[in-house]
Amino acid sequence: MNVFTWFSDRNNITFLIAIAGFAMSLYNFLRALWDRRCALSIDYVNHHCSPCKGHTRFEIRMNIQNLSSAPLSIVRMYIICDGKSYSFAFPAQEVMEFTHTKGGIETRHSEVLSQSLPFTISGHGVCGAYFAAYLPPELQSKLEGKCKFQLAVQTPQKRVVFDIDAHNPGLDFEEYGFFTNA
Template sequence: MENVVKVVNEIINWLWNRENITLLIAIAGFGMSLYNFFRALWDKRCSFRVDYVSHYCCLSKSGKYAEPMFRFNFVNLSSAPLTVVRMFLLVDGEKYEFLFPEQQVYQMTRRQKGETVQIGEVKSQKLPFRLEGKGALGGYFAAYLPTDMEKTFQSAGKWQLVVQTPQKEIVFSIVADKPGYDIEQYGY
């Protein structure tokens, strides 16, 4: 017990000296600036944003799934290349993965000279994809959800998007306020 009291008294006497307090503050400031410097380097290495453009939902051709199609723009804010490996949609605590291969998003046909002709087909962006430094990529992203969720995604809503890169996983809040916008504007 005497040793503890002696050590505490020595610490108090050491802190009583103004120069020692200045030294402590300088060392703490230096340590925090080093931490902030390396943290900023790491954050810049994997810094991007996701912009929601529009979405719509329909049943899959088999009728077994609801297929929400989101149109997103990814913007790489860092000068280093970035790879998006996987993406998930969070809805009411459930996690649904976006599809890896390209998927048909919308197809239009027209009758010309008595024949049915395909006029437009848009494919969803395949995963993984790479964004160059300070680059951007826009595309359609599709997921399979239970059929009872079709109505949920035919209207506006707020959901979360989880984007996974090799460096980290980031959760974005998506305010999906333009359901069917592409169909209304462009016909697909």
């Protein structure tokens, strides 16, 4: 039986179109799952620790990149240190307060706030922000210099854990001005 006789039968052509349609539908379904996956990366920028009313106030500046084409919601975030998990603050927290003076006159008084949770990052988007957590006082000495810890990011789909090599402790004085109160 040759190919031309097989294609001359209308039922065979209908069967071939049905198989091609099924294959394309399966491909589109798997591609949609792949595009909506929970894929993100974290780029550490810097961190700072300070005592605050019986706690250690831990602030981290980082960029979170959504690697998928679908929007990604970040519901909660945690720092994991010494095997224990500590939640980042939900509402925005003051990270820095600063002024600019010109000729002895205060020209601007501003504050920098942390990112409030939850938040959404658009497809292939990036959110660069500060995040604040209140930790037990005994963690200050461990986290105020160069250190290693883990960050857990909770999305509606899953929880992703990142190992962070925190090599840049300190504040962003050069970028934002003069620190007056935090």
